[in-house]
Amino acid sequence: MADDVTAKSDTSIEKVSRRIEESREELIALTQELIRIPTVNPPGDAYRPCAELVGERLRKQGFSIEYLRAEGALGDSDRYPRTNVVARIEGEGPGETVHFNSHIDVVEAGKGWTFDPFEGTVADGRVYGRGACDMKGGLAASIIAVEALLREGIPFRGAIEISGTVDEESGGYAGVAWLAERGYFSKPRVDHVIIPEPLNVDRVCLGHRGVWWAEVETLGRIAHGSMPFLGVSAIRNMGLFLDLIERELYPELDQRRTQMPVEPEGARNSTLNFNSLHGGQAEGFDGLPSACVADSCRLVLDRRFLIEEPLEQVRGEIEGLLQRLRAEVPDFEYRLRELWSVLPTMTDEDAPVVKALDEEIRRVLGKEPQHIASPGTYDQKHVARIGHLHDCVAYGPGVLDLAHQPDEWVGIDDMVASAKIMAAATLRLTGTLRD
Structure with missing residues (x-):
């Protein structure tokens, strides 16, 4: 019986990985679409169109969609509404919920670019543009990862959520903090959170100073x-x-x-x-x-x-x-x-989300995962201090040093690999796959 379960698990992973490989061009195109919406913060431009791009795409996959404006939050105004999107799809039977959270805001382009910062140019195996690595490439990879599970018809337990939230670059108070205050990052709604920040495809970020x-x-x-x-x-x-x-x-x-x-x-x-x-x-x-x-x-x-x-x-x-x-x-x-x-925060190295990502990094990349912590804060702080949810890490494609730089880019192979890792980790965390 155990051999049958293992065989089914292996088959599911192989199907999903193959589907993600076949979706390479779609992943590139989605990353480009996201980059072409200039969600510059400050002041908070084009949040609603970007949220709708994510939400309406996922609605077609069967997700229920909420657009949540953080009225009254720092920075919110009728001119610059702080609009977040949260998408959720239920699995087959009881299980735990995996939530992928990405911020949709980017910093200003600045000077020194040799590519159009809001075009999403593809060159040398990379997608260039402001927010390519920080973190629209990660958002696109998480969407493609989950879509691969759904398109292959692989039954999963529990639920999967994907969110696009605002203002991380200015503290996240109208984004993850505002949602956490309303229970969107707490049990029993959510059990595991993965934030696809650009920290290298073979590294799991446990927390920050x-x-x-x-x-x-x-x-x-x-x-x-x-x-x-x-x-x-x-x-x-x-x-x-x-x-x-x-x-x-x-x-x-x-x-x-x-x-x-x-x-x-x-x-x-x-x-x-x-x-x-x-x-x-x-x-x-x-x-x-x-x-x-x-x-x-x-x-x-x-x-x-x-x-x-x-x-x-x-x-x-x-x-x-x-x-x-x-x-x-x-x-x-x-x-x-x-x-x-x-305050500093650190997720335990033995936490379920860490172990699931570690296992898939070994499988997909054939190398031992590295555990790191970030020198600066990111939205994990709100998940931990407001949501009191500590099974949360940052994991995604992209090189951290490129964030906020001219000619920012994300590697296409890294996006594909991270999508495979996120998809299989999701099956593990929902209880669908067993070691």
Whole structure:
């Protein structure tokens, strides 16, 4: 009996893999269609047409479709409605639900392209365009993967969902976060989530580092620039703070290493980036500046922290340096304003979704899968912290380093391989295939 089950499983996988190979041109065409809808965020262009492209295609395959506008969410407006699409199809009998979540928004094209960023040009085995790897190629691969199961008539248990969500590039609050608050990423509706982010076709991303954004404003007293001794320079006060960070905090961060398998290697340390710095006269004025001592200087901090570092420590290190300066330096005053924070998250390596993807990576690619963590956050944060669903990973085609770059591309062979892996993993996770 066990041999019969194994034989059926092998046959099902072979049929699906063959169907995906036969759908190569369709996969390319779908990726091109998605790229040609310029869903640039900000401001949030063309979300509805892109959601409808996904939804109406899947409706023809038997999915029930919901278009869900995140009314009242950050960024939503009648001009730029934050429209998400969620598609669901029920299997034959009880089983678990596998959800493929892709964001449909892309960053601006920027300069330096040799291809039209919104054409989806095919060249050298690649599809070029803004969002090709991040992550419309992954979305297309997940759709083709599930369509292959349906077209081959392979019975599956449970349910399969595919979503196209908005605003991941600006935090995901009108997308996955908004849906998670309404139960779309929680049990009993969903059991396993795969996010086809571009993290290389042989790697499973288990989670990400934490992030803490804050604005530090040093305060001064305005005076005539020819008599600066009558004022207090907020810029000089900021210089004292920056000097302390350079001399004390940066060397300490360089010594901290995580056990998380973060890639690239340099991101296994704690990091701190100065996102922006503005002091004195406002930028954008074409004339000569006025002769004033700066009474305000603002610095935005982008701190990425490790799973071993408590958020209270991350905050406290910055606050401690500022308090020292206030105690030691006459006329040093500051304001500290927290902008955003997300805790690190990591899915267990033995989680069902990880094991299913690992098994299929070995089978399809003939190599051992690599487990990694991301240096920056992505929508897994909302699935974990709001949906309380921890069987969630990122897996998809594309090279992470190409994201947001000119001439962004996704490899066609990688899309095909990842579709095969996602399709077979779906059968395993729904309980349809047994090892």
